[in-house]
Amino acid sequence: MTAQDLAERLDAVPGVGQATAQIILAEIGLDMSRFPTPEHLVSWAKLCPRTIQSGAKNTTGPAGRGNPWLKGALGEAASAAARTDTFLGARYRRIVKRRGHSKALVAVARSLLVITWHLLSEPDAS
Secondary structure: OOHHHHHHHHHOOOOOOHHHHHHHHHHHOOOHHHOOOHHHHHHHOOOOOEEEEEOOEEEEEOOOOOOHHHHHHHHHHHHHHHOOOOHHHHHHHHHHHHHOHHHHHHHHHHHHHHHHHHHHHOOOOO
């Protein structure tokens, strides 16, 4: 499949527009064989949760810096998806109650990246 076809597939995801789809493809590339699982892609983009352990005490830490252009595009898409009446919007509303706005947006951005991996790793499936 061409990059344009893959961008159109990503455009169908709630919150992801044509420009955002092109940014995502430009930053992660078309070949998903570099990322064997969606968790590898999420970790590469630094959108995975982080736990800091010191003795018996566990605390959460920042997700990390990662690719600023990819994280910016996913952040915008997550903000748009949070306002929809879809799974991603429901996920945002469920998490924002207990964790806050910023962490809920990062969780939705992570979900968007997992969806992106599945769409790009199996380009023949509809």
